[in-house]
Amino acid sequence: MSKTILVVDDSPSIRQVVGLTLRAAGHQVVEAVDGKDALTKLDGRKIHLIVSDVNMPNMDGISFVKEVKKLPDYCYTPILMLTTESEESKKAAGREAGAKAWLLKPFKPEMLLSAITKLA
Template structure:
C-alpha cells in the first residue's frame, strides 16, 4: 500500500516542521504549505488523504481554504483537521460549517496528533 499523503498548512515554520517530523516518523508522506493560498494550490496540484490546516493565517485563512477545498474536485470527502489556538465555540462552529472534519487545539502533543491522524486515515 502506498504511503498516505498529508498536507500540512500553517504559517508557522515551527508548527509545520513538528507536524512533518511526527507524521514522517510514523510513515506518512507530508507536504507543507505556508498559508491557505499555498495550501489550496498544492491540494489542487496533488491528491492528499488528509489536510491539516491552521485557522489564523495571512493571505487566506484556514476557514476560507476549507470552504474552497470542499468545492474542489476530489476534496468533498477528504478529512480536514483544523489546527488552531482558537478554542471558542463560534470558531469551531465556523470551521465545522466550512467543512472541517475535526479540531486540534494548539499546543498539541505529538502523541495526540498521531492518534488523531491514525484514527482518521489509518
C-alpha cells in the first residue's frame, strides 16, 4: 500500500537516493531540506511516516522531532532518523524526542524499506 513519506535531509544526494528507493517501492515522497522547511510541509496533508537526518542547518533533526510531536495532526506520525550519528547519547536524545527508529548512513535500500514497513 502506498504511503506518503516526508524525507528531511540537507543533502540533495541523500534526498535523491531515499526518494528513489521509496518511489520505486510505490510510495509518495515529500522532500524538505531541514527541520524548518519540513515543518512547512506539515500543512494538514496526510503524512504516514517521516524520515529525518539529525545534523542539518536551521533546525536539526532532534529539534524537528520535538516540534512535530507538538502538532496535533502529526504527534503520532512515526519518525525514522536516518543519520551518520551512531553515538548512544544521540540515539537516546532521538528516542526521548519521539523518534521511533534509528538507521545509519550509508544505508541499504532494503533496510530502509524494511524499517518503513514496520513503522508505517
